[in-house]
Amino acid sequence: MNGYAIAHLYDRSDHDDVLDYLERIDATLAPFEGHFLAHAPQVEVLEGEWPGTVVILEFPSLTAARSWYDSPAYQKIKHLRTDHIDGAAILFEGVAADHDSAKLAAAIRAAA
Structure with a gap:
């Protein structure tokens, strides 16, 4: 199963360090077959509070996602x-x- 990394970013910064980060992050993802699914889009809040934006990365496995995050x-x-x-x-x-969410609900009910 695929692994995912999500970052909920509360604010935005155009600091030079952040721009440097953006220029360099793709090269860190490549060895782990990671890629962006969403990268700081405008979000439509339907329920609750959601300050900021979101970044979603997809990897071929949770192990690959963890290996990317921990990588030097x-x-x-x-x-x-x-x-x-x-x-x-x-x-x-x-x-x-x-x-199947219905099967999950049935398993939870059976375990209760």
């Missing part, structure tokens, strides 16, 4: 973003193509 190449540039933009970042595994 990414760790070398990460501070260029985190020093100037507040936010939260998570890694997670996607669901299988045959995922």
Whole structure:
């Protein structure tokens, strides 16, 4: 199953370090077959509060996503973003193509 990285960025900065980060991040993704699915789009908030924007990266596996994040190449540039933009970042595994929410609900009910 694919692995994903999501960053919820609370504010925006056009600081030179952030621009340097943007110029360098793609090269850190390539060895792990990672790519952007969304990169700081305007968001439409339908429920609750959502200050800022979102970045979504896709990898062939959760292991690849974690390996990218922990890689020396990414760790070398990460501070260029985190020093100037507040936010939260998570890694997670996607669901299988045959995922069925109703079956998940049934399994949860049966376990309760």
